Amino acid sequence: MTIIRYEMLKFLRGKKLYIMMAIIAIFVGAVLIIPLAVGEPYPDTKGMIEFFTQFINIIVILLVTLFGADSIVYDFEKGTAFVLYPNPVRRRTIFAGKLAAALIISIAVLCLYYLLAGVIDLGINGSVPSRIVYSLALAILYTICLMFLTFLISTSMRSTLASSVLVFATFFLIMPMISGILSIVGQKAWFLVTSMVTVITDILTVPFPKSAVIDAGQITVVDYHPTVLTAVIVMAVYAIPALALAYRQFNRKELD
Numbered sequence: 001m002t003i004i005r006y007e008m009l010k011f012l013r014g015k016k017l018y019i020m021m022a023i024i025a026i027f028v029g030a031v032l033i034i035p036l037a038v039g040e041p042y043p044d045t046k047g048m049i050e051f052f053t054q055f056i057n058i059i060v061i062l063l064v065t066l067f068g069a070d071s072i073v074y075d076f077e078k079g080t081a082f083v084l085y086p087n088p089v090r091r092r093t094i095f096a097g098k099l100a101a102a103l104i105i106s107i108a109v110l111c112l113y114y115l116l117a118g119v120i121d122l123g124i125n126g127s128v129p130s131r132i133v134y135s136l137a138l139a140i141l142y143t144i145c146l147m148f149l150t151f152l153i154s155t156s157m158r159s160t161l162a163s164s165v166l167v168f169a170t171f172f173l174i175m176p177m178i179s180g181i182l183s184i185v186g187q188k189a190w191f192l193v194t195s196m197v198t199v200i201t202d203i204l205t206v207p208f209p210k211s212a213v214i215d216a217g218q219i220t221v222v223d224y225h226p227t228v229l230t231a232v233i234v235m236a237v238y239a240i241p242a243l244a245l246a247y248r249q250f251n252r253k254e255l256d
Helices: 003-015 016-038 045-053 056-067 073-078 089-125 134-157 160-184 191-201 228-252
Strands: 212-216 219-223
Touching: 003 016, 003 089, 016 045, 016 089, 045 089, 045 134, 045 191, 056 089, 056 134, 056 160, 056 191, 073 160, 073 212, 089 134, 089 228, 134 160, 134 191, 134 228, 160 191, 160 219, 191 228
Parallel strands: none
Antiparallel strands: 212 219
């Protein structure tokens, strides 16, 4: 609890949380202002939440980058590990505290985003789809999975900048790029964790969307929609080994 408390204080006193709040404010402001500016009506109750969930992937990637990418490597790069680690505190306690703090702040911001989406939908359309709860649950699972992977990267790097860049590039550029290439050549990116993010929006739709093959002339494009079960299994396959490897790397990390 002491580790969690100090990590939370670091987040609250730093600029990262305010940056994240500003980004969410921009998203919310755009949803409210742009339709009025172009003279278009707001989406219906389900369409409004679906619109908000379209930004979940970038929000989660920003959360794990801001609050997880430097959680471990920061102490070793800045030298604070020489003060913290010689104390009679087990390394697993430090690791668990840092991970818990990063997850708590990330999930709290994510819940705030969904709360704002629900309030706006309720104010404009007078109701909120009940399946928003399922969407939030899947978004939390996705956040946990990416955070475990982020900690694996953080424990493997020696620079906070390198860790942050690699985390953001992996989830925002590399994996989506591979998924896009596979889609163009007619293959499903079922093995990429970032491809599972579509279930967060798809769960709002009844019946659940199915994968489709689109004939675009000389190429065949696959519009991949994994099932909820597939998404959960793939996220677990990524998350569990990542957490184990991150803990192993953390225990073996030496003070220079």
